[in-house]
Amino acid sequence: MDETNSLIAQRRTKLADLKEQGINPYANKFTPSETCQEALDNYAEDKEVSIAGRIMSHRVMGKSQFLHLKDQSGRIQIYGQKQALGDDSFATLKHLDLGDIIGATGTLFTTRMGEKSIKVSSFVVLSKALRPPPEKFHGLEDTEIRYRQRYLDLIANDDVKSVFLKRSAIIKEMRSFLHDRGFVEVETPMMQAIPGGAAAQPFVTQHNALGCQFYMRIALELYLKRLLVGGIDRVFEIGRNFRNEGLSRRHNPEFTMLEAYQAFGDYESMMELVQSMICHIAEKVTGTLVIEHKNDDGEVTKTIDLTPDWRRVPYKDLIREKAGADWFELSPADRRSKALELGAEIHDDDEDFEVSNAIFEKFIEPTLIQPTFVTHLPKELVPLAKLSPDDPTTVEVFECCINGQEIAPAYTEQNDPIQQRESLEQQAGGEQQKLDEDFLVALEHGMPPAGGMGLGIDRLCMMLLGQENIRDVILFPQMKPKA
RNA sequence: GCCUCGGUAGCUCAAUGGUAGAGCAGUUGACUCUUAAUCAAUUGGUUGUAGGUUCGAGUCCUACCCGGGGUACCA
Numbered sequence: 001m002d003e004t005n006s007l008i009a010q011r012r013t014k015l016a017d018l019k020e021q022g023i024n025p026y027a028n029k030f031t032p033s034e035t036c037q038e039a040l041d042n043y044a045e046d047k048e049v050s051i052a053g054r055i056m057s058h059r060v061m062g063k064s065q066f067l068h069l070k071d072q073s074g075r076i077q078i079y080g081q082k083q084a085l086g087d088d089s090f091a092t093l094k095h096l097d098l099g100d101i102i103g104a105t106g107t108l109f110t111t112r113m114g115e116k117s118i119k120v121s122s123f124v125v126l127s128k129a130l131r132p133p134p135e136k137f138h139g140l141e142d143t144e145i146r147y148r149q150r151y152l153d154l155i156a157n158d159d160v161k162s163v164f165l166k167r168s169a170i171i172k173e174m175r176s177f178l179h180d181r182g183f184v185e186v187e188t189p190m191m192q193a194i195p196g197g198a199a200a201q202p203f204v205t206q207h208n209a210l211g212c213q214f215y216m217r218i219a220l221e222l223y224l225k226r227l228l229v230g231g232i233d234r235v236f237e238i239g240r241n242f243r244n245e246g247l248s249r250r251h252n253p254e255f256t257m258l259e260a261y262q263a264f265g266d267y268e269s270m271m272e273l274v275q276s277m278i279c280h281i282a283e284k285v286t287g288t289l290v291i292e293h294k295n296d297d298g299e300v301t302k303t304i305d306l307t308p309d310w311r312r313v314p315y316k317d318l319i320r321e322k323a324g325a326d327w328f329e330l331s332p333a334d335r336r337s338k339a340l341e342l343g344a345e346i347h348d349d350d351e352d353f354e355v356s357n358a359i360f361e362k363f364i365e366p367t368l369i370q371p372t373f374v375t376h377l378p379k380e381l382v383p384l385a386k387l388s389p390d391d392p393t394t395v396e397v398f399e400c401c402i403n404g405q406e407i408a409p410a411y412t413e414q415n416d417p418i419q420q421r422e423s424l425e426q427q428a429g430g431e432q433q434k435l436d437e438d439f440l441v442a443l444e445h446g447m448p449p450a451g452g453m454g455l456g457i458d459r460l461c462m463m464l465l466g467q468e469n470i471r472d473v474i475l476f477p478q479m480k481p482k483a
Numbered sequence: 484g485c486c487u488c489g490g491u492a493g494c495u496c497a498a499u500g501g502u503a504g505a506g507c508a509g510u511u512g513a514c515u516c517u518u519a520a521u522c523a524a525u526u527g528g529u530u531g532u533a534g535g536u537u538c539g540a541g542u543c544c545u546a547c548c549c550g551g552g553g554u555a556c557c558a
Contacts (some may be wrong), residue, residue, distance in 0.1 A: 005510060006527060007493055061521085062514040082516065097510070112516050134508050135494035137519050142494085144550045156494090199558040246484080246558050345555085354558090383558065427558055469551095482549070 009397060011097060011130045018125060021273040023092065025128035030103035036479035042109055043116050050105040051076060051118065052126060055098055057136060065094060068115075069104065070155075072176040077117040078104050084121060093120075098136070099129035099155075119382065127424035147477050160472075166285055167461045171238065174258060174282045174457075181273075183234040183260060190240065196436045197221030197384070199427075200242035203253075216242035220259040221384065221452070222439045225413065228450055229442045232264035238457065249469050250405060253478050256457040261413070265451035267385075267396045273372055274400050274453055275308055278371075279433035280462055283305050286367055293403075302369055304403060304463065306441040309370040315394070317355055318364050318374060327356070368401035383423040385411035410453035417443035 018025045032052045034042065039049045053069030053076075063082035063166040068075050082090040096102065106120040133155060134140040140156040147153075149373070154161045175185065194204040197219030205214050218239050227235045242254050262269055282289055290307040320327050325341065330338065330354040337348050344358040356378070370375075379387060385395040389479040395410035414420045421440050428435060472476035 010509065059520055060514090061517060064517080066517045066520090068518075077518075078518075111518090114517075115516095115518075117516090132508060137507065138495040140494070142490095142550090144490090145494090147550090201557075243557065246555070248515065249552080250553090251557080369484040369523080370484045381558065447509070458520050480549070 008130055011128070011132075014095060014097065015130065016130045017095075018092070018128065021092070024126060025125045027103075027124050027126050028034045030124050030126055031069075032103060033075035036069060036071050037109065039076055039118065040074070040116050045108065045110075048105070049108060049118060050099065050103060051078075052103040054101045054129075055096060058096070058098060060094055063090075065090075067093075067096075069102070077111070077115055079111070079117050079119050080123075081119065083121065089122070092124060092125075096125070096128060097132070099131070099133040099466045100125065101127040101129070103178075105323065139274050144479075148479055148482075150475050162326055163452075163461075163465050163467065163473060164475060166465055169349040170281050170461055170464060171457065173341075174238070174277065174330045177277050177280050178236050178260060181234065183236045183262075184232050184464045186224070186227060186232070186235055186237050187239070188217075188220060188227075188237060190242075192217050193433050194436045195219075196439065198241075198243075202243050203242050218243050219454070220257060221454070222436055224259055224261050224452075225447060225450075226439065226442045228263055228413075229259055229445055229447045231447065234261070236260035248476060249471075250459070250462075252458065252470050252474055255470075255474075258455040258457055259452065260455075261449045261450050263448040263453040265452055266412040266449065267375075267398055267410050270451040270453040271312075271398060271400075273451075274408050274410060275310055275371070278402075278460070279306055279308060283461075286464060289480065291464060291466065294321055295467070304369060304371070305404075306371055310373055310400075312373045312375055312398075313380070314376040315360065315374050316376065319359055323356075323359050323362050351380070355380045357381060360437075364402040364403055365406060369404055371400065373398040373400055380410075382411060383427045384414050384420070386416075387416050401457075405459050405463070406456075407459050407463065408455040410451060413450045413452045415443060415447040415449055 002018040015025055030052055031050075033048075033050045036051055036053055039051055051071070053070060056068045056070045056075060057066075059066045065080045067076055067078050067080070080090060080093045085093065102123050104118060104120045104123040106118040106122075109117060109119050111117050120459070134152055140146055140152055145152060146157075146160075147384070154164070177184070191205060191207070191214035193214060194217045195215040197217075200218040202215035202218050205216060206297050207214055218241055220239060220241070223239060224235055236258060238258050239254065240254050241257050243251075247249060247253065260273070262273070265273075279289060282291065291304040291306065292300045293302045293304070316328060323338065327335065327338075332355070335352065335355050336346060336350075339355050339359055342359065342363070344355075344362050345357055346358055350358070370403065375398045376388055377389060377397045377399065379385075379393060379395045382395050385397045388394045388396050398410055400408040400410070401407050417440060421435075421441055423473050424435055424440070453455050458470050458473050462470060464469065465473060467473050
């Protein structure tokens with residue numbers, strides 16, 4: 001970033017030299033006949049092609065020189081020969097730098113070493129780079145630069161680019177899967193007067209003309225349910241949520257969620273939907289249902305098998321496995337002391353169900369590597385779901401855990417306006433969280449029974465693409481501004 | 484927020500408290516099939532910032548900045 005850097009000064013001098021020679025170093029247009037990869041795939045001896053790309057390597061040897069050009073599709077070698085180009089053009093090519101973008105026209109041939117290449121007859125400078133690219137062999141390792149200047153990461157590290165191309169494919173397959181099932185994609189407000197649908201601290205923003213505060217949304221839920229009331233029976237949104245929380249390997253303050261609602265469905269319909277959708281995406285994008293995660297040395301650290309049907313297990317059974325068969329027969333005080341004994345984080349003001357949930361989150365969720373539907377959660381944990389008829393202390397809910405993380409919760413959605421108001425009021429606990437009256441009025445107009453699900457797309461990408469850090473599936477993860 | 488590790492040339496990394504170095508990139512030269520090209524010469528530094536200890540600090544101490552890991556907040 002240092003403007004006085006001598007490498008930058010040299011490149012500025014080269015830029016001036018090009019202009020002096022009457023060459024526009026930022027030509028307006030160059031239309032390649034094919035991409036680098038297409039040129040290789042459709043190879044024919046002596047065929048004339050034109051391609052464009054960034055100079056990734058440059059080897060000069062007397063009266064000939066070799067360069068590799070890279071575009072989004074891949075890279076191809078070009079060969080510049082003094083005899084073919086002429087003295088001036090050869091010299092211009094020779095003084096181009098790594099990182100410059102050029103367009104080249106020539107004929108396809110194969111070198112003695114067997115690499116399909118282009119023998120250049122002419123070239124155009126499309127963009128002179130004034131800063132040097134990262135080192136060619138080690139690539140870019142500095143995590144801070146990788147995240148802050150992601151474009152350098154994408155130029156230097158092909159595997160990083162591959163992750164983001166696959167993320168795009170994942171979202172594309174998600175959309176087409178849902179469209180095929182008759183779901184309608186919508187967009188709902190990101191700035192909301194009352195942020196609802198989840199428990200999280202919101203970000204605050206200010207509207208000047210209206211003279212009031214808005215909150216950045218923390219969930220999509222309450223607006224999508226209004227649309228169920230409005231008769232859009234299958235509806236989904238893919239969009240950003242904003243939560244004012246700490247950052248970690250699994251948390252970015254803004255993250256992407258899918259939420260989908262299906263009228264006349266329930267949490268079991270959602271189970272089928274989640275399982276089918278994730279399997280569809282995995283097969284389309286990765287070509288397999290068996291996902292391997294590897295460490296830096298390339299050793300497989302875990303294998304996730306997505307082959308249906310996924311395990312279904314009630315929440316309480318998992319807790320009994322870990323904390324003892326008699327866990328739910330203990331007194332609340334005994335549960336608290338036993339949880340502390342086990343090493344769970346318990347706060348003095350935690351309610352009884354939070355003590356059990358601490359066991360789940362600390363000791364059980366991280367072990368759920370293989371896809372698992374955790375069902376029958378205690379009703380206190382989920383105020384927007386309906387009670388289970390067979391056990392009214394629980395709700396018709398699942399949390400789909402994969403890779404040790406909650407990836408997709410889903411409910412049989414509460415559509416009884418009176419019960420919904422009660423549980424939201426209880427949840428609000430006085431003045432701390434305002435009630436979304438407009439949402440409750442909408443329910444009073446009648447919402448069809450429905451199944452609803454949310455899916456953290458960033459975490460889904462981590463699971464499918466073998467990434468252990470959420471920052472490695474978000475192009476521009478949140479960073480503190482440099483002072 | 485707390486704990487902990489780290490920040491040295493454009494990039495990747497060295498350097499017992501004792502003259503800040505290498506590879507790559509760059510510059511100049513040689514070379515008409517190279518591909519981590521090769522060979523020769525050569526440029527490049529406020530060691531994250533500000534203080535302190537010391538005859539002497541990249542190295543030890545303090546504070547701060549930024550980042551990684553962990554932890555906390557996250558019905």
